[in-house]
Amino acid sequence: MDFIPDWDDDERMGFLFSFFPPSRNANPSHWDAKLAFWTEAIEAWSDRTGNLVVSRRKLEQTFRRKRSTPACLATVLDEMKKSGKLREKSSFLRRRGWLSWGYDYVAQTVRWVTKRASGGGQDKFSADAEQQLVVRSVIKAVAVDLARHVRESALYRESARGMISLDDLKRFAEESCPRFFSTVQEHSDNLALVILEMTEANLLVVHEELSVVKLSEEATDKGSSAITETDVAVYRLWLTERKLQADIGRLTQKMTWLKSRAKGLLSEKRRGEALGLLRRSKQLERMLSQCEAHQTTIQLQLDKFEGIATNKMIVDTFSASSAALKKELSGLSVKKIEDVLEGVEEALAECNEINEAFTAANERIADDSFDIDELEAELSRLTVSGPKQESEEAALFTPAAAAAPKKAVQEDEDVSPEKKETAKRSTERTRAELA
Incomplete structure (x- = not known):
């Protein structure tokens, strides 16, 4: 049991082998932990050994440890059935009719188990021990894996529209997945159960008259391809x-x-x-x-x-x-495109008008409101009075003119303050005019 953790831990396994408490409310965490352990162990054993169908009696023999068997398996199997992780084998056979090549053996097996469970004065506890249960997670994985192998095989490529006889499918399954479809007695009805699972999962359909199956072109929720x-x-x-x-x-x-x-x-x-x-x-x-x-x-x-x-x-x-x-062109039309382009043209025209308005305003601001005619007249006056003004400006810089301030300073000492102020203002006006 190398695939089961803590199998060699006596204390841990003693707890896991014990009965469940009467109610989950007593200790929910321990209840859930024990149930999860046994669920994983049963699914792992089913996958490793290829046993798609289990029973409590078979599991008690499988998980026997140091002369003791798990006392909690009845509760575990009941909880797994409630959650859909296990399914009664007899429920698969309700969709019989087409399974003529393999149904007889499967039906005989179920009838034998039912007879043993209901006859001979056996109690319900003994009957439940023989009940055949299908491990759903494992059979689903096997169904998907078998469909993938078939689709990738030469058998499928050389078939007529993906239709394969049940006999050819049986031989192919035994060769490609021997762990689940070997010729041993325990696996003899596995293929029938897997095909039923595949039909429920829309992986294939079966034609009863021809005894052929047809794989769906694509596994979808809409259903597999029907045989026309x-x-x-x-x-x-x-x-x-x-x-x-x-x-x-x-x-x-x-x-x-x-x-x-x-x-x-x-x-x-x-x-x-x-x-x-x-x-x-x-x-x-x-x-x-x-x-x-x-x-x-x-x-x-x-x-x-x-x-x-x-x-x-x-x-x-x-x-x-x-x-x-x-669908992609929905909402688009020639009229709509023309309206959009017309709107674009109007927007561009409005932009051009705004730019022209800005240009005109800038030109007016740069003009500074000067009259060209007035400027031309003033320029003419300057040209006429140019030589006379130049001689007056030259006289201001002669030696005599330069000495005049010194003399004026000496005479300032004898002049009254009022006269000085008047002379100062006159000088400033003269300088201003020259500037």
């Missing part, structure tokens, strides 16, 4: 083509042997017998030609069906893409 009348017709053509192929191989081999035997008889000078064998060889050659002609016709029909399926797929793709384009 076209599928049935294609499958029967495919079966006929396979039979013709086998007949062609058999006839070819027999013709080769007859010719070889006729050649040997001829060497022994048994010409009559050799001629009879050669005649038989010619008859087989005619049969071979007919078989090859029929095979060619069937192959042409299969190619037609394949072409129709391809065309239908292309049309469906175009239809889906057209619907997607229409």
Whole structure:
């Protein structure tokens, strides 16, 4: 039991082997911990050993430890059934009818278990010990895994529209998943249960009359692909083509042997017998030609069906893409686009008007409100009075003019303050005019 933690811990396992308390409310944490431990242990054992169906008696034997068996398994199995982690095996068989190849054994097993559980004066405790329960998490994983293996196999690629006979599926399952589909007695009904699980999970559908299954094109919640009348017709053509192929191989081999035997008889000078064998060889050659002609016709029909399926797929793709384009273009129209573009043109025109207004305002501000005519007249006056003004300015910088301030300073001492102030103001006015 290397896959079970704490299996060698006596104290821990003593607690886990004990009965559950009468009510979960007494100690919810211990109750939940013990239930989780045994749930994981049962699922791990089922997956490792390939036993999709368990019973309390089988589990007590499996988990026996130091001459003691878990006393809590009855409660564990009841809780797992309530939560949907276990399912009664008999409930799977309610969808019988198509399972003719494997149902008999499964039904016999359930009837035998039910008879033992209900007869012989056994009590309910003993009956529950024999009840067959399917581990849901494991069978779901096996169903998905088997569907994936089949889809990736040459068996599926060479099939007719994904339809596979139950016998071919059984052989493939035994080869690809021997842990669950071996020939041992305990696994003999596993495939039937897995197929039922796959039908419930929409992984495949079953055709009862032909004893074939068809894998869904894609596992979705919408359901698997149904087997249509076209599928049935294609499958029967495919079966006929396979039979013709086998007949062609058999006839070819027999013709080769007859010719070889006729050649040997001829060497022994048994010409009559050799001629009879050669005649038989010619008859087989005619049969071979007919078989090859029929095979060619069937192959042409299969190619037609394949072409129709391809065309239908292309049309469906175009239809889906057209619907997607229409959905993306919803809300768009030529009128709406024209209105939007017209709005853009109006906005651009308004922007241009605003820019022109800003340009005109800037030009007025730079002009500073000066009249050009006045400026031209003043420039003319300056040109006329230019030589006279230059001579007056030159006189101000002669030596005599430079000495004049010194003399004025000496005379200032004899001048009254009022006269000084008057002279000062006059001088300032003169300087201002010159500037």
